[in-house]
Amino acid sequence: MVPRPNSPAGANQAPIVVVKVGTSSLLKGGTSGHLHLSNFGMLAETCCELQRRGMRCVVVTSGAVGVGCQVLNKKKPQDLAGKQAMAAVGMVRLMRMYDDFFQSVGQPVAQVLISLDNIMDRQQYMNAQSTFRSLLAQDIIPIVNENDTVAVQHTKFGDNDTLSAHVAALVDADYLFLLTDVDGLYTANPNTNPDATRISVVENIDDLEVSTDDAGASGLGTGGMATKLSAARLAAASGCNTVVMHANALPDLSDIILHQKSVGTLFLAMPRPLRGRKRWILLLPPSGDLVVNANAARAMETNKSLFSTGIVACRGDFVAEDGVRILTIDSETGDERDLGRAITNYSSEEIETFIGKSADEFYEIVGYAGAESIAHRNNICCWIPFGQEPSSLNLAGMTGGSD
Missing domain, CATH: 2.30.130.10 (PUA domain)
Structure with a gap:
């Protein structure tokens, strides 16, 4: 089993892996398309395999608004109340799909909704931490999303890349995988620049000199490469390695963790990460x-x-x-x-x-x-x-x- 190099003495040594799935990985063809069933199945099988190998998984999901738009056959609203309504509709369908696919491989899941208010309040932060620990100790995979229906604009994470980094810090994760529709960070936009090359390893984000133009963001998503860089920085300071990769490479997760297979872009964790209250301070907006x-x-x-x-x-x-x-x-x-x-x-x-x-x-x-x-x-x-x-x-x- 893989040791946890960043864990304090006496802590549970089972590595913790957070997998963030973007809207573009869950929906095909936008609101006029359908759910990406093969990706749901691949995610369930991959997480089940990681659990079998002694790791613990957390899934941070996007897609509630997009799925809600698909269910009602409507375009994505621009106002906050409209987005919250779509999220309320879509989350029911989304969790039903997660439950069906994960139960088909014998893996129990739980729904966890988080708002920025929960992170900002120290006591709520610690309560959430205890809940995650209890779920992971029972081999239950938390499916996490922002509590869109109650969050207001100034207390929202804004995108689920940021949410996933907060969750990775909250659960003391070893790896954060940001699944998207591009296969890593490039020196430029590969769709417009044929000379663009993939960056395999990033040691210090501040040293990067790259374009963060969206290379394949769908109209339903809220994140882009810039938000992924911000998420990687937050995760790195918390002692978590971050990998930005294409959702189609999901089956490679075990090899990335166990055998250092080069897939996507790996952002290295800080060797002496922040812990406890200091880590919580870093999460504050x-x-x-x-x-x-x-x-x-x-x-x-x-x-x-x-x-x-x-x-x-x-x-x-x-x-x-x-x-x-x-x-x-x-x-x-x-x-x-x-x-x-x-x-x-x-x-x-x-x-x-x-x-x-x-x-x-x-x-x-x-x-x-x-x-x-x-x-x-x-x-x-x-x-x-x-x-x-x-x-x-x-x-x-x-x-x-x-x-």
């Missing part, structure tokens, strides 16, 4: 931005707190204890780089008055004795934890052992 100088960026990457003297700019409208995005300026290009996430000790209004000031001046500015730091190191999470990047040189050791 940012309410604003803090731009910091190079010295502050280096300090935070080595697990130091953020002080007002290191802040260059503050953007957005947020209050104390909100999550914010930490940005820094690239010294070579002058471009902004996304460093990570943090929970602030002060509001945006207060921070704007603190820029360039020392902590000794805080009392005179706000009228009370607050924290010395803008964000404490325990509330700061960088995309590259501890400044240690992954390397393909260690690829052979990621999944040692026999099957």
Whole structure:
């Protein structure tokens, strides 16, 4: 059985695999077509095979809106209420198909609906984590989708690539497979550029210089290659390897995990991933931005707190204890780089008055004795934890052992 290299001591050593299935992989021909039955069957057989080999699977599904449109023979609505109605109709048919196909191979499944509110609330996050652990311990495969019928626009994941990365972090997954209608990340759009080549391994997403033009997105999907890169970054910081691949390559999942078969594009996990509360902070949607100088960026990457003297700019409208995005300026290009996430000790209004000031001046500015730091190191999470990047040189050791 494959060991779990990123698991803490004493944890269940069964590898956890999250498989995200896109709308284009579940529907043929859009609303005028039909369900892709062969892909449903292939997914059920593949997940059952992984379970048989000692792994645990989670399926994150798209397609509720698309299937709803197909059932009612309507075009995809543009308004939120219309999409939610289509999702409510489509999810019934979608779960019926999942249950039928997985039961045909003797594999029980469970439906799990998640909203961004569940992730933002620490207690709900931990409750969801416990539910997943209980299901996986009983060899039940969770079928996960966003709770579209109750989510509002500003509290939606936006796409199921992002949802799948959150789920991968939530369950401490070892692999996240993003199934789509293209066979990986290319240097350019292969449909329009004959010189485009597939990238087999990505060590650091920030080093990529590629086009993220959609190479085959259907009109019913919400994601594209850009969302997959964002999902891979989130999963990598959580210690999860991500593979973007064509849905037709589903039978190769075992060989990818067990024998490092090169299929699609593999995004390597960070060697020292974030855990516990720090991982949860990284999942929080940012309410604003803090731009910091190079010295502050280096300090935070080595697990130091953020002080007002290191802040260059503050953007957005947020209050104390909100999550914010930490940005820094690239010294070579002058471009902004996304460093990570943090929970602030002060509001945006207060921070704007603190820029360039020392902590000794805080009392005179706000009228009370607050924290010395803008964000404490325990509330700061960088995309590259501890400044240690992954390397393909260690690829052979990621999944040692026999099957």
